[in-house]
């Protein structure tokens with residue numbers, strides 16, 4: 001068996017945490033041959049609940065879980081960790097946009113960036129889930145200057161999973177037969193779920209989704225708004241934000257980082273823009289990436305038509321505004 005991987009989950013006493021802790025412990029992310037030591041962080045008033053979560057993980061008798069550390073001290077939670085799921089943050093309520101959370105949540109990510117900088121391994125891979133995820137990831141990386149900024153990413157995998165599922169449902173095929181859907185930009189209602197480069201496995205071959213569905217009005221209209229507004233639809237139905245699906249997407253994202261992407265497949269995640277596709281350099285923009293040896297590369301040179309360009313610019317503008325607001329909130 002490999003050496004244990006130390007994995008921190010923040011907000012571990014919350015909704016997403018409740019599913020995520022189990023999934024990470026089950027071996028689906030780091031591999032069945034890789035033991036994990038779970039570092040669970042939440043705030044002091046939640047320690048009773050967190051201890052209950054910790055008891056339950058132990059009671060799951062998961063062969064991969066070597067130890068569980070439950071704490072309200074970031075210095076303990078981030079000590080020598082290899083991977084972090086930063087979930088702990090306030091979720092939005094009905095009627096709010098995710099950016100309405102910025103002022104409250106961004107300071108958490110400033111403080112956690114500083115703590116990661118001091119206590120985590122320099123090779124730590126940090127996935128930011130707490131909203132607004134792209135901008136929180138940017139702030140977290142900014143305050144952790146000793147950790148390479150490529151090690152930080154923001155979650156748009158839930159949007160990718162939602163988009164794939166919509167298309168699979170429309171075609172009546174398994175979700176695994178839809179590939180290379182792209183989420184561009186922000187994990188917000190301005191995101192652009194793009195099917196121009198996606199394929200579906202139909203009648204024994206991979207065909208472009210546009211050719212398989214043959215309904216441009218749907219693909220450029222209802223499909224996009226359904227994915228953009230899916231988070232709000234779940235809140236309206238459940239009176240709570242997505243949790244099980246968010247935990248699954250977080251596992252998919254970290255598994256892609258840890259285990260790489262299969263040949264010919266790409267996945268979407270928020271990463272630092274290098275200006276690719278004329279996006280603003282330095283914001284955490286969601287791009288299609290491939291991953292090898294735990295390093296991501298933006299998929300280059302995909303053709304972008306006028307329809308896509310306009311949508312990619314709208315979400316870029318929002319990310320620049322969020323970045324500016326976040327930087328001033330951190331100076332207050």
Ligand SMILES: NC(=O)C1=CN([C@@H]2O[C@H](COP(=O)(O)OP(=O)(O)OC[C@H]3O[C@@H](n4cnc5c(N)ncnc54)[C@H](O)[C@@H]3O)[C@@H](O)[C@H]2O)C=CC1
Nearest residue numbers: 011013014015016042088089090091129130131133155246
């Ligand atoms: N990027 C994405 O696709 C998604 C992001 N989210 C976001 O994830 C976040 C968490 O959502 P839920 O688990 O539903 O919320 P929740 O309210 O059920 O749990 C959040 C937990 O974080 C804890 N927490 C708050 N401040 C903390 C801090 N400084 N350090 C450690 N823990 C802290 C809380 O005590 C609570 O236990 C929200 O911001 C939500 O909007 C949710 C779904 C999808």
Ligand SMILES: O=C(O)CCC(=O)C(=O)O
Nearest residue numbers: 092098230231232241242
């Ligand atoms: O929509 C929200 O604000 C909470 C959960 C989320 O980000 C999502 O479901 O996509």
